[in-house]
Amino acid sequence: MTIRLPLSAKILLWFFLNLAALAAVFLLVFHTQFRFDVGWVVASSARQRVETLRELIVGELNTTPPDDWAEVIDRFSDAYGVHFSLFETNGKHLIGGVTELPRTVRERMLALPPISSVLSQPGFAPGAANPTRAFLRTGSPSRYWLLQRTRLDNPRAGGAMRVILVAEADSLSMGGLILDPAPWLWLMGGVVVFSVLFWLPLLHGMTRAIGQMTHTTRQIAEGRFDVRVTTRRGDELGLLAESINQMAARLNGLVRGQKRFLGDIAHELCSPLARLQMVLGILEQRAGGELEGYAASASEKAGQIAALVNELLVFSRASFGENAVRLTAVEVRRVVEEAVGREATEAVPVETDVAGGLMACADEGLLLRAVSNLLRNALRHGGSNGAVTVTARREGAEAVIRVADCGEGVPEEELPKLFDAFYRVDGSRTRETGGVGLGLTIVKTCVESCRGSVAARNRVPHGLEVAIRLPLAE
Numbered sequence: 001m002t003i004r005l006p007l008s009a010k011i012l013l014w015f016f017l018n019l020a021a022l023a024a025v026f027l028l029v030f031h032t033q034f035r036f037d038v039g040w041v042v043a044s045s046a047r048q049r050v051e052t053l054r055e056l057i058v059g060e061l062n063t064t065p066p067d068d069w070a071e072v073i074d075r076f077s078d079a080y081g082v083h084f085s086l087f088e089t090n091g092k093h094l095i096g097g098v099t100e101l102p103r104t105v106r107e108r109m110l111a112l113p114p115i116s117s118v119l120s121q122p123g124f125a126p127g128a129a130n131p132t133r134a135f136l137r138t139g140s141p142s143r144y145w146l147l148q149r150t151r152l153d154n155p156r157a158g159g160a161m162r163v164i165l166v167a168e169a170d171s172l173s174m175g176g177l178i179l180d181p182a183p184w185l186w187l188m189g190g191v192v193v194f195s196v197l198f199w200l201p202l203l204h205g206m207t208r209a210i211g212q213m214t215h216t217t218r219q220i221a222e223g224r225f226d227v228r229v230t231t232r233r234g235d236e237l238g239l240l241a242e243s244i245n246q247m248a249a250r251l252n253g254l255v256r257g258q259k260r261f262l263g264d265i266a267h268e269l270c271s272p273l274a275r276l277q278m279v280l281g282i283l284e285q286r287a288g289g290e291l292e293g294y295a296a297s298a299s300e301k302a303g304q305i306a307a308l309v310n311e312l313l314v315f316s317r318a319s320f321g322e323n324a325v326r327l328t329a330v331e332v333r334r335v336v337e338e339a340v341g342r343e344a345t346e347a348v349p350v351e352t353d354v355a356g357g358l359m360a361c362a363d364e365g366l367l368l369r370a371v372s373n374l375l376r377n378a379l380r381h382g383g384s385n386g387a388v389t390v391t392a393r394r395e396g397a398e399a400v401i402r403v404a405d406c407g408e409g410v411p412e413e414e415l416p417k418l419f420d421a422f423y424r425v426d427g428s429r430t431r432e433t434g435g436v437g438l439g440l441t442i443v444k445t446c447v448e449s450c451r452g453s454v455a456a457r458n459r460v461p462h463g464l465e466v467a468i469r470l471p472l473a474e
Helices: 006-031 044-062 064-082 101-111 114-117 181-221 236-286 292-318 332-343 364-385 413-415 441-450
Strands: 083-088 093-096 133-138 145-156 159-169 327-330 350-354 359-362 389-396 398-404 453-458 464-470
Touching: 006 145, 044 064, 044 145, 044 159, 064 083, 064 093, 093 441, 101 133, 101 145, 145 236, 159 359, 181 236, 236 292, 327 364, 332 350, 332 364, 332 398, 359 364, 364 389, 364 398, 364 441, 364 464, 389 413, 389 464, 413 453, 441 453, 441 464
Parallel strands: 350 389
Antiparallel strands: 083 093, 083 159, 133 145, 145 159, 327 359, 389 398, 398 464, 453 464
């Protein structure tokens, strides 16, 4: 049994896994780099820097007359941007810029154990966490303090002196002495990269599924109801994909049933219409006087109905052509020349420019009907303003046939509807000039039956261009 996790649960689960992984990494780094003493933020490298600096200061004080100690302390303070001072172990100020200590700092300083007691402890190693050193923070204003017991052996100072070296700064780094920001920046960058890589599989899977569904729904919107979403997920995106597939299958059945119904109705109307036209023709010949005009009008209307029925039959057959046609290599030039021979008139010139040897993978009959319908449409609506042009070129792996006129074009918002069944643009393309609105629909169904596509665009400064794209024949 497949367990279906909702998308929200997946995201939350992945989030907590991310936190757990980061916490584990942090604890590992924390345990290996830091020591759990009072000054836990002071890494081993920082302790080494502090110890080195203490040795430098003590070494110079041991070789400098006591009257010049203040100059030595001030020089180190200026070099590191930290205020250094010396205090006796009882808290009395000796030298340095810091003369008064906050209460918590003073209490912590007085609680530092003597160096001799620390050195005598078993297992103590140089560089380890040293209880004679303390690092703390005070507030209002925020200050950071480093306290360290040490000993001066200057003969000119009267012998050995046990003192406490105090460093005070307004930042945690203490001029780079305690905290070096570079490793932390690298660590933060590593955390960001790790988080991106950690979340990438989940986000990639989600975006890929959404991309597939977007592509499928666009194809469904274009009338291709045989497409399906191939993603297999157990969350809301998977349910959405299943719903899209069910919707496409349902629409495919409904549309194909509607087209089959139109074809059946048109087929059933052919016989009575043929008999009706025959009777009206006989009646028109035998009627005389006033009845002759009525008979001629009835015969004309019957002819219009017959033309509509024929277009419905063609539309229905082309709709089911995708599964029935056999695609072959078709010479585009021969098809264009035949279509021009059928539709061209002396009143409107038709200019052709077809690349030689251009072969398209299509059904020749369907392609001929599509090009003929486009030519007829261009001659009817744009022929009065200039020549109609037919061009065919190879573009990548496709053969592209373009039919262009010099008419008024179509409003941009109407372009996506041109290939809808029974659609006619308002204005000049009425029923009298635009037929019943199946010409371009038949073009679309014929081209799609040949595994191609068709699109229309307005020309500049005026005119309409329709492009048929078909796969090239091998």
